[in-house]
Amino acid sequence: MxxxxxxxxxxxxxxxxxxxxxxxxxxxxxxxxxxxxxxxxxxxxxxxxxxxxxxxxxxxxxxxxxxxxxxxxxxxxxxxxxxxxxxxxxxxxxxxxxxxxxxxxxxxxxxxxxxxxxxxxxxxxxxxxxxxxxxxxxxxxxxxxxxxxxxxxxxxxxxxxxxxxxxxxxxxxxxxxxxxxxPMARDFLSFKLPRPPKWGNGAELIVDRDKHLVVLPTFPDWLRIGHNMPKGGYGELRKNGFDVFKAGISRLDARLAPLVDAHLRSWDDTGFLEIxxxxxxxxxxxxxxxxxxxxxxxxxxxxxxxxxxxxxxxxxxxxxxxxxxxxxxxxxxxxxxxxxxxxxxxxxxxxxxxxxxxxxxxxxxxxxxxxxxxxxxxxxxxxxxxxxxxxxxxxxxxxxxxxxxxxxxxxxxxxxxx
Ligand SMILES: Cc1cc2nc3c(=O)[nH]c(=O)nc-3n(C[C@H](O)[C@H](O)[C@H](O)COP(=O)(O)OP(=O)(O)OC[C@H]3O[C@@H](n4cnc5c(N)ncnc54)[C@H](O)[C@@H]3O)c2cc1C
CATH class of the missing domain: 3.50.50.60 (FAD/NAD(P)-binding domain)
Known part of the structure; x- marks a missing residue:
């Protein structure tokens, strides 16, 4: 056109x-x-x-x-x-x-x-x-x-x-x-996981000291999850390896551990958000x-x-x-x-x-x-x-x-x- x-x-x-x-x-x-x-x-x-x-x-x-x-x-x-x-x-x-x-x-x-x-x-x-x-x-x-x-x-x-x-x-x-x-003190890494059938429709903020997850039930049957990291900490996170990142998520919320293990394969499954x-x-x-x-x-x-x-x-x-x-x-x-x-x-x-x-x-x-x-x-x-x-x-x-x-x-x- x-x-x-x-x-x-x-x-x-x-x-x-x-x-x-x-x-x-x-x-x-x-x-x-x-x-x-x-x-x-x-x-x-x-x-x-x-x-x-x-x-x-x-x-x-x-x-x-x-x-x-x-x-x-x-x-x-x-x-x-x-x-x-x-x-x-x-x-x-x-x-x-x-x-x-x-x-x-x-x-x-x-x-x-x-x-x-x-x-x-x-x-x-x-x-x-x-x-x-x-x-x-x-x-x-x-x-x-x-x-x-x-x-x-x-x-x-x-x-x-x-x-x-x-x-x-x-x-x-x-x-x-x-x-x-x-710039805010933190940046975010986001990813999606399949939502278990009985999860519910409420948004959740799960905090442990200065680490947290935002867990958002997402249409049609996903959980959208945001994981915070210190500003400029993405390089460090990647250097530590994907398995360490996954273990950190599971420590913050044990309910997510089997989903993370089964569905998060690499950094390509995540999206970086500069805040x-x-x-x-x-x-x-x-x-x-x-x-x-x-x-x-x-x-x-x-x-x-x-x-x-x-x-x-x-x-x-x-x-x-x-x-x-x-x-x-x-x-x-x-x-x-x-x-x-x-x-x-x-x-x-x-x-x-x-x-x-x-x-x-x-x-x-x-x-x-x-x-x-x-x-x-x-x-x-x-x-x-x-x-x-x-x-x-x-x-x-x-x-x-x-x-x-x-x-x-x-x-x-x-x-x-x-
Ligand atoms: C990871 C993430 C999660 C978010 N979660 C939420 C949420 O759950 N709820 C919420 O309300 N907000 C959320 N936001 C914020 C929300 O996405 C934005 O506030 C909203 O999209 C702003 O709308 P906008 O139309 O102003 O800009 P945008 O949605 O950014 O749209 C701008 C458009 O301009 C186009 N564009 C850029 N440069 C040019 C150019 N030079 N020429 C032509 N086109 C161009 C882009 O391709 C884009 O399509 C989130 C943002 C991010 C990044």
Whole structure:
């Protein structure tokens, strides 16, 4: 497919943020070009937990039947075990928001958004197309240069370029906007194991001093497991050998030992995740806006990345549609149009990051005194009804915009093919 040389909205990156935004704008009749560097949607070890407010939002946007047709797993709650003792638990059904968090593979979620937009005449999706640089004049972003699969580079003019190209965003770097990138003390290695039939649907955090596992029941019949390691410790871990790594997992959770023995064969069965946060005071320039991980990378704690990306999109779609309707065709959208949007979304991301940092800090405790104090704190919090208020504030923050206002065509979401 040839690249159009001009469009209203150029979205770079077909992850959850970019693909949902492309779909919502195209439904409103706006001309959208969505470019994604990958030629396929396959992505493993990626955000598969969708927080409950996003489930509510996607249902209101008309995606409920497509989600059900694909299938997903509802997460019943979360428990925390420390040095062999259960210290904390939250039952998600006690939050009165009408949905549980769900687990659905990211390719399926993105596929549902793309399928909903695919046949709209004003929507173009180009896979295998990579953003290389911004096109600018007089300090204003006018479009971007895109490299196609065959190596040809094409310049596309747009009234607004949306950088939704994830945690290592090239659009962010090209924009010159300042980003505060803070490495966390730990990195992660993720892997999947078959889920035993009677395992249950609750997420678990299993902690032993400064080591821990996150165990997430995953659709359709997997356990997704994250194993922490000190920052920069991946080389050391590999030097010690795969068997030592496997033994470490089994020591942390003996239930996993037979699964690890039977199903983890080599480092190729694992995925490395470098953990850092990115904070940006400004997300916009004239003609450019960053959303999703590109503007605010969070840590994986509590699985909020996709939720934040979806909330950005739902807030942005009506605002962008209104601005595009103003002015003449070809007018660039100024950065000032996004001041309130950035303030609102920044506040939400900051709340999530503050909580994640507190949690990260508590997970680094290793001395007997520090771990005993940590256990006592979580036990105390567990007994207080307040825990539902504290936890709910972080994971269930309602969307700032009612999704019903975003939805323009109620029944255009096709059922996905698996
Ligand atoms: C291992 C792991 C586990 C995670 N677990 C969870 C979880 O359970 N729940 C949760 O909510 N979040 C989780 N996250 C975070 C979540 O995946 C992200 O927050 C979310 O995907 C962000 O969406 P996004 O659309 O902003 O960016 P991304 O999903 O990163 O999408 C960006 C897209 O841009 C494309 N792209 C990049 N560069 C270019 C370019 N130059 N040109 C064109 N396209 C480009 C990429 O190929 C990609 O498709 C996890 C992340 C990781 C890495």
């Amino acid at each position: 040839t690249i159009p040389t001009a469009t209203d909205v150029l979205v770079v990156g077909g992850g959850p943020a970019g693909s949902l935004l492309g779909c919502l704008l195209a439904r409103r009749g706006i001309e959208v070009l969505l470019v994604e560097k990958q030629t396929h949607l396959d992505r493993d070890f990626r955000g598969e937990t969708l927080a409950a407010p996003s489930v509510v939002t996607l249902r209101k946007l008309g995606f409920g039947p497509a989600l059900r047709a694909h299938g997903y797993l509802e997460t019943s709650g979360v428990t925390m075990r420390m040095e062999g003792r259960q210290v904390f638990g939250v039952d998600y059904s006690r939050f009165p928001i009408g949905a549980l968090p769900i687990d659905i593979p990211q390719p399926a979620l993105i596929g549902i958004f793309n399928d909903a937009a695919r046949n709209l005449p004003n929507f173009t999706y180009l896979g295998g197309t990579t953003f290389t640089r911004l096109v600018e004049s007089d300090g204003v972003v006018r479009g971007a240069a895109l490299r196609q699969k065959d190596g040809a580079v094409v310049e596309v003019r747009a009234r607004i370029v949306i950088g939704a190209d994830g945690r290592f965003s090239k659009v962010r770097r090209a924009s010159g906007l300042a980003a505060d990138i803070q 850092f946060t990115a904070e940006m005071p400004q997300w916009a320039r004239d003609g450019l806006l960053l959303i999703g991980d590109a503007s605010h990378t969070a840590t994986p704690i509590l699985g909020q990345g996709v939720n934040l990306a979806i909330q950005d999109t739902v807030c942005l779609a009506p605002l962008l549609a209104a601005r595009l309707a103003q002015g003449s065709p070809g007018d660039v959208i100024p950065a000032t149009a996004f001041t309130d949007f950035v303030a609102t979304r920044h506040a939400h991301k900051s709340l999530v990051t503050r909580f994640q940092r507190m949690q990260e800090k508590s997970l680094t405790a290793r001395t007997p005194a520090a771990t005993a104090l940590r256990r006592a704190r979580f036990r105390l919090l567990d007994r207080l009804p307040l825990k539902y208020r504290v936890f709910g504030k972080v994971i269930n923050m309602p969307h700032a915009v009612d999704p019903v206002d975003v939805r323009t065509t109620p029944t255009d979401v096709p059922t996905p093919t698996r």
